[in-house]
Amino acid sequence: MANVRVLSSYTVDDSHDTLVNKSEENDFEKKGTSDPVVYQLVRVEGDGTLVPATEDDVLKFEHFLHNEKDDLPPIEDVGHVEEFFNNDCMLLKKPDLEDGSSKLETVEVHTQKLGTDLEENRLQSLDDSLSPPSECRVIHSQHSDKLLPEQGDNVTRQDNASTETTKSTVLNDSCGAEKDKADACSRPVCDTSTDPSVSGVNSSMPDFSILRGEVCLDDLTIRELQEAFIATFGRQTTVKDKIWLKRRITMGLTNSYDVPSSGCVVKDYKIVGRDTKKDISDMDERAKTGLRATSLVIYPGNEGDSPSSSYYQSEDQQDSSKRVKRVQIHNDEPQGNLLGEQCTNKRTRKPTKRYIEELSDIETHDSTVKISSPAKRPAHDEVLMKLRVTPFNEADSLGTIYPTRKDTLGGFSVHVPYVSRMRRGRPRKDFISFADKEPSVEPKGIQTAVEMILAKDGDKGNHLWKAPEVPLKVSSEKGHIEAVDSKGVRNLQAKVYSAVAKPKIKRGLTRKHHRAWTLCEVVKLVDGVARFGAGKWSEIRKLSFASYSYRTSVDLKDKWRNLIRATKTQLPAQKDGACPRKINPCIIPIPPSILLRVKELNELQLQGGGFTAPVKFSGQDSKVLQGKGSGFL
DNA sequence: TTTAGGG
DNA sequence: CCCTAAA
Known part of the structure; x- marks a missing residue:
């Protein structure tokens, strides 16, 4: 499933006057053929509002988005960045800071969920380097209303211009990473790869496998961390700061800005060993503040x-x-x-x-x-x-x-x-x-x-x-x-x-969306048949499928019928020694144990219905036979 | 409305 | 899953 993330982070140096904004574009493509996360380039106007970037903008800053050779910027670049900002009137100047220190302060418009430790840590590293302070305003792209053509920014990109003020607005939440579990293998790691305008920068395939399973970043060497970084962000980095790499990778993997500097164990794109409930609480907060509008969990x-x-x-x-x-x-x-x-x-x-x-x-x-x-x-x-x-x-x-x-x-x-x-x-x-x-x-x-x-x-x-x-x-x-x-x-x-003159017509135009029966449902169905008997579909549905409102009694009946058929095909096939996986390697077969149970239930109830009507077998729950009371299934 | 069965 | 007859 597509991971829907919203503006998880941007880096000032990466985008200079444009902020890389991960839009909340929903991607419902089931296969991770494309990255669901879309970066959107936006410009910051003088009044702090954002406007979508033009194609020219995108092309212009393409390399900023991908090249992160400049992860840890030399101080001298900071001024350059700022200059760039000033030239384009992208940022509001914030001349005075209480403490007198120079900070590149990021201000979140949408959420109070800012100023996280991560950001602060990053900012602190800039304390001595940034001056005067600037105010970055990051808002969701959908709040921008017009497109301003980019003009004459001959910004010479500095190789190390990265005062990375990493910030996560986390309009989404780390739960988004949960979704990735579903299709971890297809999870697109190159977050920018899908945007056609900025794709194609990364030619080498990162080793995504490094991110699979449980990743304890602490155990990795710097080189491994760099590889993980590549796999995570789809771009290289020359940063050798282990802590920074770990945090960055963890942040990327978990889509969470709240990442400890050490001790992170990322498992299935989720931080393990930390207070994961914070995710929920964060989400709750956002819910209260109406921020969920852009999250999909x-x-x-x-x-x-x-x-x-x-x-x-x-x-x-x-x-x-x-x-x-x-x-x-x-x-x-x-x-x-x-x-x-x-x-x-x-x-x-x-x-x-x-x-x-x-x-x-x-x-x-x-x-x-x-x-x-x-x-x-x-x-x-x-x-x-x-x-x-x-x-x-x-x-x-x-x-x-x-x-x-x-x-x-x-x-x-x-x-x-x-x-x-x-x-x-x-x-x-x-x-x-x-x-x-x-x-x-x-x-x-x-x-x-x-x-x-x-x-x-x-x-x-x-x-x-x-x-x-x-x-x-x-x-x-x-x-x-x-x-x-x-x-x-x-x-x-x-x-x-x-x-249409026909008054009595049923059904609508739509066809019920196909839902594959899961093992859980099958088990419930089998249990229901065992309890109430085949044919009591309505009861089974009410009592056993209360949680599955989309399963109608007819569905249960059909499924049971298919199960019966399955017992007559799959079971013998398995006994023949023929590899059952050969039949359909892509579909997980119903466990033989369940099929056997289905078969037993079916036979039992067939007997019950075939012979003298109400035959009760010893040791059998009488209810089992109720379904077969008069007819037969 | 539910069930059974064919499609 | 859909459709329909039958109960």
């Missing part, structure tokens, strides 16, 4: 149904869904003016195929607005939220009609164009199911966003879905939109309904 490692762990996930899913829809699909025209000052010319990533597919589940076809009707779902899922998006046609300056949907972005109402997609699978005969249903629409947007996130992890995120008791909050800014939504939906429903 997933705990792929949480197999269980820990409600405590699902809390944040659920919360962040909501945010993630918002952010997902923030992505521009194509055609900047319709929303360019609507984005307002805060969100803007931010370079957008092409939506992934998955995203397009999911998004188009609520799309229009041929200007005929179809609203996906929620598939049959447990009732508690339907109370979540109304659809945040409203089909909406908007014309650009050329008069072209773009099907768009209304969305909120950073509190602003925007129209996001739909993306067409042919329905996968067999075509649906009819799509009107809401005709006789409530006008309320399921929060498909959120669902799809979450699904995109979770799809990769299988059931590792299942517990996210459970938690229907966590109401998906409808942000206050949605008020006006909601009104439009309900009305528009109603009208559209009426139109479509009248257009």
Whole structure:
């Protein structure tokens, strides 16, 4: 799963007048073919606001972003950096410091979570070197509204110009590193590699393996640390400061700014042996301060149904869904003016195929607005939220009609164009199911966003879905939109309904997103069958799959049927001595023990149903046979 | 509404 | 997973 990190750090020397900003771009590509972290170059205006960098800017500072030969800068470079800043009016001067020392002070606009030890430590190293102090202002890129062309900065880059004022705004959290566990092997380590404008600098492949598993940086030599640095950041460093390297690497691995100078053991991109709960508390703080807006947190490692762990996930899913829809699909025209000052010319990533597919589940076809009707779902899922998006046609300056949907972005109402997609699978005969249903629409947007996130992890995120008791909050800014939504939906429903004369049609346009059954679910299913009997799918679902709201009784039935089939195929195959892995090396087979149990249960219940109806076997729970009471499975 | 079974 | 008949 893509790691979504936001502005974890920047280095002043790296960017000079531009700050390297890791945008919160969500990358839902399941395979780490590209780095989810996108650096965005921004310019700092005189008033401290940020504006997205132009292409020229990017090209201009490309080498700054990648070359870190200048990790530990000589003092003389500091002045140069500052001069550069001054020339471009990028920073506000802060002439007086209380202590009279010169510090390059970084000021976080968005969060109070600044001034960490890391930053301070780094800054302290600059105390004697920086003068006069400057104020760096770092804000999230989406708050910049306009693009200023870079002008005439003939900044000669100093080889050692790195007074690295490393700072982490950590709009995201170190939990982002958790996600990396899911696909550690695919985790892109070259954070800048994906941005097409700044990629291609690193030609040699770093040894990523050094970062796998448990990494005790203390045990590494300087050279190894440098290699780890390369693997982490995708660039070389000549720094021989062990402590600095360790901290830097740990920070990069864990995406956390809060890194001890020593004693760090990084395991699976997470600091081990430290108070990891701080992550949670940090997140909580950000939640209180509304900072979560840019964070996306997933705990792929949480197999269980820990409600405590699902809390944040659920919360962040909501945010993630918002952010997902923030992505521009194509055609900047319709929303360019609507984005307002805060969100803007931010370079957008092409939506992934998955995203397009999911998004188009609520799309229009041929200007005929179809609203996906929620598939049959447990009732508690339907109370979540109304659809945040409203089909909406908007014309650009050329008069072209773009099907768009209304969305909120950073509190602003925007129209996001739909993306067409042919329905996968067999075509649906009819799509009107809401005709006789409530006008309320399921929060498909959120669902799809979450699904995109979770799809990769299988059931590792299942517990996210459970938690229907966590109401998906409808942000206050949605008020006006909601009104439009309900009305528009109603009208559209009426139109479509009248257009198609068939009154009684079921199902919607959408197909339920495929969720691979996990071992955990299979076990639950088997247990449920053992307890209630095959056929009592409804009961099994209610009692054993309360946490898996997306599994319907029909799903259970289908899965059980498939399990039965599996017992007739996989089990004998294994006994034949044929390597079962050959059958499908990519898919983890269901453990034979479970299959055997399925087989036993099936046979048992077949007997129970085949013979005299209510046969109770000794030692067997009577409930086991209830399912077979009259019929047979 | 649930279950069973075909697709 | 979808769809539908039947209960």
